[in-house]
Amino acid sequence: MTEAVAAARRSRITPEREAELYGAVLDLLREVGYDALTMDAVAARTRSSKATLYRQWGGKADLVVKALRHSKRGHIEEIDTGTLRGDLHALVAMEDDCVMAQNSALLRGIAMAMHHNEDLREAFKEQIVDAEIVNGRQMLQRAVDRGEVRADCPAIDFMVHMMVGGFATRTLLEDQPPTQAFLTSYIDAVVLPALGV
Amino acid sequence: MTEAVAAARRSRITPEREAELYGAVLDLLREVGYDALTMDAVAARTRSSKATLYRQWGGKADLVVKALRHSKRGHIEEIDTGTLRGDLHALVAMEDDCVMAQNSALLRGIAMAMHHNEDLREAFKEQIVDAEIVNGRQMLQRAVDRGEVRADCPAIDFMVHMMVGGFATRTLLEDQPPTQAFLTSYIDAVVLPALGV
Missing domain, CATH: 1.10.357.10 (Tetracycline Repressor, domain 2)
Incomplete structure (x- = not known):
């Protein structure tokens, strides 16, 4: 359909x-x-x-x-602060720590279920991951257009790996949900320097 | 015991x-x-x-x-090439793509089981994750001592998040095991630039 x-x-x-x-x-x-x-x-x-x-x-x-x-409150495509740092911080600020903890528990359960449900894995990839990748690319393209990020910066291809790394490692290994403070520090320490910002 | x-x-x-x-x-x-x-x-x-x-x-x-x-063939603590880039590439080269694919499938299953087995989660954290973190810190400390990485570089605290991000995102979201080529590109594009190398 x-x-x-x-x-x-x-x-x-x-x-x-x-x-x-x-x-x-x-x-x-x-x-x-x-x-x-x-x-x-x-x-x-x-x-x-x-x-x-x-x-x-x-x-x-x-x-x-x-x-x-549907449960996502804000929409990443509405974010446009004028800098990549501002955009990424605004992305983190869309969900407060309480909502983020709830969603993290939910996503952890979904990640487990995806392991043995191919239809769930496909639906999640098509409707959530791919959509986030498209939105993330638009955010990065604006940064490239503004001259903040070089168009040939190799980290551009790893944007989703960097972001999921911060989120999922915290959830899977540290057994605690990501917080706004943690993700903001991670963006400043890893994502922006890797992109040369 | x-x-x-x-x-x-x-x-x-x-x-x-x-x-x-x-x-x-x-x-x-x-x-x-x-x-x-x-x-x-x-x-x-x-x-x-x-x-x-x-x-x-x-x-x-x-x-x-x-x-x-026990199944890990090489030992990270034996790696010491003289540069951080060399050390990280040697780390990736310890397992060929075939072994990495097998281990990735195994680790994916273990990650799923950790979700509802607290004793497995604790044993995995204590005996594998914490050991890797200690070894990774020694590798980074040598880079700091050589003057390759600044001692106050904020990305040092996120080393495990960066590495797991590359490995797990590929496994969880892209539904394919990480390869030596992928991880080497990821290290060059994300990990080293974030560390200022």
């Missing part, structure tokens, strides 16, 4: 109802995890029919990834 | 027998994964008694982590 057809089908429900439904999906995810989450449970919790859920989202992986994407 | 007591108890078996046992543990890990691996299966595969395994390793988490640590 194409994105346009899916959007048209989803448009039968109001944005308020859609937000309520995504909220219920994230609540269930936090309660039982991806593997134990069933479309039956989502249908019961949201007083929907399973047929409606399948018609509008296709399946569990798609519904969960759309709910995750 | 202290490390010294454990070593004394392990010393009752020969190094060859120990290597054989660790090899069997890694084979089983690859076949069934951490959660389904049992001490019974290890005992059967290695013709040991479970009592011996428990007496010598304490439990599954400790046995698996020691087997992982």
Whole structure:
């Protein structure tokens, strides 16, 4: 199903109802995890029919990834402070530490589930990772256009590895969620110097 | 059990027998994964008694982590090429792409299992991560002593985040193992510039 057809089908429900439904999906995810989450449970919790859920989202992986994407408060594409440092700091400031801790726990669970669910891995990559990469490239392109970053700087190709490194290493190895203070220090110490800023 | 007591108890078996046992543990890990691996299966595969395994390793988490640590061919502490760039490239060259792909799949499975096994997470952190951090710090300290890296360079504190970022992002998001070529480019593009080299 194409994105346009899916959007048209989803448009039968109001944005308020859609937000309520995504909220219920994230609540269930936090309660039982991806593997134990069933479309039956989502249908019961949201007083929907399973047929409606399948018609509008296709399946569990798609519904969960759309709910995750919807939960992001701000939008990276709205950030444009005039400097790369300002843009990256604004990116970190979009979510306060409490929200970041919640999302970190959720993403950790999703990362585990991706290990043995190929459909989830594909949906997550297509709808979240690839979208973030596109947005990140636009941010970097503005920095190149302003003359802050050289167009041939080799670190440009590793932007996502650098960012995920800070976020995931903290979550996986240090067993604590990333904080705004940690990510801001990491950006200043690693990401900007690697980009020659 | 202290490390010294454990070593004394392990010393009752020969190094060859120990290597054989660790090899069997890694084979089983690859076949069934951490959660389904049992001490019974290890005992059967290695013709040991479970009592011996428990007496010598304490439990599954400790046995698996020691087997992982033992599987590393070279030793980072033996690397000393005279430059930080040379040392980091030598680190990458310790494992060829085939071994790296095998270890990456194994580590991915272990990372997933760590999510819900606190004893595995603790054993992995204590015996692998912390040891790598100590070795990495020694490598960096030599670079500081040679005047390659400033002692107050803020990226020093993020060395493990940078390295794990390259390795894990590739494994988790790009669904392919890291290669020597990839990691060497990453070190040249991100790690060394961030450290001001």
